[in-house]
Amino acid sequence: MGQFLPFYKQVFKNLFSKPATTQYPFKPKEYPERTRGHIEINKDQCILCGMCMRSCPPGAINVDRAGKTWTINRFDCIQCGYCAEKCPKKCLSIIPGYQEPGAEKFAETVEVPYEPPKPAAKPAAPAAGAAAKPAAANANTATTAAPANAAEKADEAKAEEKPAENAEA
Numbered sequence: 404m405g406q407f408l409p410f411y412k413q414v415f416k417n418l419f420s421k422p423a424t425t426q427y428p429f430k431p432k433e434y435p436e437r438t439r440g441h442i443e444i445n446k447d448q449c450i451l452c453g454m455c456m457r458s459c460p461p462g463a464i465n466v467d468r469a470g471k472t473w474t475i476n477r478f479d480c481i482q483c484g485y486c487a488e489k490c491p492k493k494c495l496s497i498i499p500g501y502q503e504p505g506a507e508k509f510a511e512t513v514e515v516p517y518e519p520p521k522p523a524a525k526p527a528a529p530a531a532g533a534a535a536k537p538a539a540a541n542a543n544t545a546t547t548a549a550p551a552n553a554a555e556k557a558d559e560a561k562a563e564e565k566p567a568e569n570a571e572a
Protein backbone atom coordinates (compact mmCIF):
# COMPACT_ATOMS: atom_id res chain seq x y z
CA MET A 404 0.00 0.00 0.00
CA GLY A 405 2.83 2.39 0.88
CA GLN A 406 4.32 1.93 -2.58
CA PHE A 407 1.16 3.49 -4.17
CA LEU A 408 1.23 6.56 -1.92
CA PRO A 409 3.20 8.79 -4.41
CA PHE A 410 0.66 7.99 -7.15
CA TYR A 411 -2.29 8.93 -4.93
CA LYS A 412 -0.61 12.22 -4.22
CA GLN A 413 -0.27 12.94 -7.96
CA VAL A 414 -3.85 11.86 -8.66
CA PHE A 415 -5.30 14.19 -6.01
CA LYS A 416 -3.07 17.04 -7.17
CA ASN A 417 -4.28 16.66 -10.78
CA LEU A 418 -7.91 16.44 -9.69
CA PHE A 419 -7.79 19.87 -8.01
CA SER A 420 -5.48 21.81 -10.38
CA LYS A 421 -6.06 23.47 -13.79
CA PRO A 422 -5.33 21.35 -16.88
CA ALA A 423 -1.98 22.00 -18.58
CA THR A 424 -3.57 21.76 -22.02
CA THR A 425 -5.81 24.37 -23.69
CA GLN A 426 -9.17 23.88 -25.37
CA TYR A 427 -7.79 24.64 -28.87
CA PRO A 428 -9.44 25.23 -31.37
CA PHE A 429 -12.45 26.23 -29.24
CA LYS A 430 -10.33 28.65 -27.28
CA PRO A 431 -7.92 30.88 -29.30
CA LYS A 432 -4.24 30.20 -28.84
CA GLU A 433 -2.41 32.74 -26.74
CA TYR A 434 1.09 33.39 -28.06
CA PRO A 435 3.94 34.44 -25.80
CA GLU A 436 4.66 38.15 -26.04
CA ARG A 437 7.91 37.89 -28.07
CA THR A 438 6.80 35.20 -30.50
CA ARG A 439 8.13 35.75 -34.00
CA GLY A 440 4.79 35.35 -35.69
CA HIS A 441 4.44 37.49 -38.78
CA ILE A 442 5.34 40.89 -40.17
CA GLU A 443 2.81 43.71 -40.07
CA ILE A 444 3.16 47.14 -41.69
CA ASN A 445 1.85 50.49 -40.55
CA LYS A 446 1.16 51.76 -44.08
CA ASP A 447 0.58 55.35 -42.95
CA GLN A 448 4.20 55.62 -41.80
CA CYS A 449 5.80 53.93 -44.81
CA ILE A 450 7.80 56.19 -47.18
CA LEU A 451 8.38 53.47 -49.82
CA CYS A 452 12.16 53.75 -49.40
CA GLY A 453 12.69 50.04 -50.18
CA MET A 454 15.15 49.37 -47.33
CA CYS A 455 13.06 46.40 -46.18
CA MET A 456 13.08 44.92 -49.68
CA ARG A 457 16.85 45.28 -50.00
CA SER A 458 17.55 43.80 -46.57
CA CYS A 459 15.20 40.80 -46.73
CA PRO A 460 17.37 37.63 -47.03
CA PRO A 461 14.86 35.47 -48.96
CA GLY A 462 13.47 38.39 -51.00
CA ALA A 463 9.98 38.10 -49.56
CA ILE A 464 9.22 41.83 -49.80
CA ASN A 465 8.65 43.93 -52.90
CA VAL A 466 8.28 47.72 -52.79
CA ASP A 467 6.82 49.42 -55.86
CA ARG A 468 7.49 53.13 -55.46
CA ALA A 469 5.73 54.11 -58.69
CA GLY A 470 2.70 51.97 -57.99
CA LYS A 471 2.73 52.91 -54.25
CA THR A 472 2.45 49.34 -53.02
CA TRP A 473 4.24 47.20 -50.43
CA THR A 474 4.00 43.45 -51.01
CA ILE A 475 5.05 40.51 -48.87
CA ASN A 476 5.07 36.84 -49.74
CA ARG A 477 4.42 35.35 -46.32
CA PHE A 478 5.31 31.87 -47.51
CA ASP A 479 8.86 33.03 -48.27
CA CYS A 480 9.26 35.02 -45.04
CA ILE A 481 11.43 33.32 -42.42
CA GLN A 482 10.48 35.72 -39.60
CA CYS A 483 14.07 36.88 -39.13
CA GLY A 484 12.90 40.42 -38.28
CA TYR A 485 15.68 42.05 -40.30
CA CYS A 486 13.28 44.24 -42.30
CA ALA A 487 11.73 45.61 -39.10
CA GLU A 488 15.21 46.36 -37.78
CA LYS A 489 16.26 48.21 -40.95
CA CYS A 490 13.08 50.21 -41.59
CA PRO A 491 13.97 53.90 -41.04
CA LYS A 492 10.40 54.81 -40.10
CA LYS A 493 9.93 51.81 -37.77
CA CYS A 494 6.65 50.99 -39.45
CA LEU A 495 7.32 47.23 -39.64
CA SER A 496 6.92 44.96 -36.65
CA ILE A 497 6.86 41.25 -35.90
CA ILE A 498 3.77 40.39 -33.99
CA PRO A 499 2.54 37.10 -32.50
CA GLY A 500 0.34 34.83 -34.62
CA TYR A 501 1.47 32.66 -37.49
CA GLN A 502 0.57 32.79 -41.17
CA GLU A 503 -2.34 30.48 -41.88
CA PRO A 504 -1.35 27.44 -43.91
CA GLY A 505 -2.33 27.42 -47.57
CA ALA A 506 -2.27 25.10 -50.55
CA GLU A 507 -0.67 27.74 -52.78
CA LYS A 508 1.80 30.54 -52.25
CA PHE A 509 0.33 34.02 -52.53
CA ALA A 510 1.52 37.54 -51.88
CA GLU A 511 -0.22 40.13 -49.76
CA THR A 512 -0.19 43.66 -51.17
CA VAL A 513 -0.80 46.84 -49.20
CA GLU A 514 -1.47 50.19 -50.86
CA VAL A 515 0.64 52.90 -49.25
CA PRO A 516 -0.76 56.46 -49.13
CA TYR A 517 2.68 58.10 -49.10
CA GLU A 518 3.04 61.31 -51.16
CA PRO A 519 6.66 62.15 -51.97
CA PRO A 520 7.56 65.79 -51.27
CA LYS A 521 7.55 68.02 -54.33
CA PRO A 522 10.92 69.56 -55.31
CA ALA A 523 11.36 73.12 -54.08
CA ALA A 524 10.65 75.83 -56.68
CA LYS A 525 13.75 77.51 -58.18
CA PRO A 526 14.24 81.18 -57.26
CA ALA A 527 12.83 83.49 -59.98
CA ALA A 528 15.27 85.21 -62.38
CA PRO A 529 15.97 88.86 -61.43
CA ALA A 530 13.72 91.39 -63.25
CA ALA A 531 15.11 93.95 -65.76
CA GLY A 532 14.52 96.84 -63.32
CA ALA A 533 16.55 95.00 -60.65
CA ALA A 534 19.54 94.82 -63.01
CA ALA A 535 19.41 98.60 -63.55
CA LYS A 536 19.68 99.32 -59.82
CA PRO A 537 23.38 98.44 -59.39
CA ALA A 538 24.20 100.72 -62.35
CA ALA A 539 22.37 103.54 -60.65
CA ALA A 540 24.24 102.78 -57.46
CA ASN A 541 27.54 102.98 -59.38
CA ALA A 542 26.46 106.31 -60.82
CA ASN A 543 25.94 107.63 -57.31
CA THR A 544 29.36 106.49 -56.22
CA ALA A 545 30.83 108.17 -59.32
CA THR A 546 29.23 111.50 -58.39
CA THR A 547 30.46 111.26 -54.82
CA ALA A 548 33.96 110.32 -56.03
CA ALA A 549 34.14 113.30 -58.40
CA PRO A 550 35.07 115.94 -55.77
CA ALA A 551 37.91 113.75 -54.56
CA ASN A 552 39.25 113.55 -58.12
CA ALA A 553 38.99 117.35 -58.50
CA ALA A 554 40.99 117.86 -55.30
CA GLU A 555 43.65 115.44 -56.52
CA LYS A 556 43.88 117.32 -59.85
CA ALA A 557 44.30 120.67 -58.02
CA ASP A 558 47.16 119.19 -55.94
CA GLU A 559 48.84 117.92 -59.11
CA ALA A 560 48.56 121.38 -60.74
CA LYS A 561 50.14 123.03 -57.65
CA ALA A 562 53.01 120.55 -57.75
CA GLU A 563 53.61 121.38 -61.43
CA GLU A 564 53.61 125.16 -60.70
CA LYS A 565 56.26 124.91 -57.92
CA PRO A 566 59.17 123.75 -60.13
CA ALA A 567 58.39 126.66 -62.52
CA GLU A 568 58.54 129.17 -59.63
CA ASN A 569 61.88 127.66 -58.47
CA ALA A 570 63.30 128.00 -61.97
CA GLU A 571 62.38 131.72 -62.10
CA ALA A 572 64.12 132.28 -58.79
Ligand code: SF4
Binds near residue numbers: 442
Ligand atom coordinates in the same frame (compact mmCIF):
# COMPACT_ATOMS: atom_id res chain seq x y z
S1 SF4 B 1 11.11 38.98 -41.37
FE1 SF4 B 1 12.99 38.51 -42.53
S2 SF4 B 1 12.31 37.14 -44.13
FE2 SF4 B 1 10.46 38.06 -43.31
S3 SF4 B 1 10.07 39.81 -44.65
FE3 SF4 B 1 11.31 40.56 -42.93
S4 SF4 B 1 13.45 40.43 -43.63
FE4 SF4 B 1 12.20 39.17 -45.01
Ligand code: SF4
Binds near residue numbers: 444
Ligand atom coordinates in the same frame (compact mmCIF):
# COMPACT_ATOMS: atom_id res chain seq x y z
S1 SF4 C 1 8.28 49.52 -44.70
FE1 SF4 C 1 9.91 50.82 -43.93
S2 SF4 C 1 11.78 50.12 -44.97
FE2 SF4 C 1 10.02 49.28 -46.09
S3 SF4 C 1 9.63 50.77 -47.72
FE3 SF4 C 1 8.30 51.33 -45.98
S4 SF4 C 1 9.53 52.85 -44.84
FE4 SF4 C 1 10.94 51.79 -46.20
